[in-house]
Amino acid sequence: MSQFIWIFTALSGASSVIFGAVLVHVLKGSIDLSDLERIETAVFYQFIHTLAILILAIKIKNRISNVINWSVYLFIAGVILFSGSLIIYTFTKIGFLVFITPVGGMLLILGWLNLIRYRP
Secondary structure (H helix, E strand, C coil): CCHHHHHHHHHHHHHHHHHHHHHHHHHCCCCCHHHHHHHHHHHHHHHHHHHHHHHHHHHCCCCCCHHHHHHHHHHHHHHHHHHHHHHHHHHHCCCCHHHHHHHHHHHHHHHHHHHHHCCC
16 A cells, blocks of 8 residues: 555544534534535545545555455545535635536446455
């Protein structure tokens, strides 16, 4: 596993907690309910997939697996595109970002489906 994956996992996990705290302590009551729900969704998916990346990275620490590597990179791309586009859209309302979110969601789904190919 490359150092990039460990750095991404650490930063993604930390930013999930930071976004969650900001959501509860700073933004709640000051943004629309739909914006609040959008950020909650982004943070939830980011955190769940960060944990999945961490588990997979630990799983293959001693045994290289192209299947798991592919899932890890699909999850990373998915988190960046899905959660990133939701959070950025919430604060900027840049319209084209709504087309990026489903691409990120599809990458997350493909990451899970790719694990079907894994043979321990």
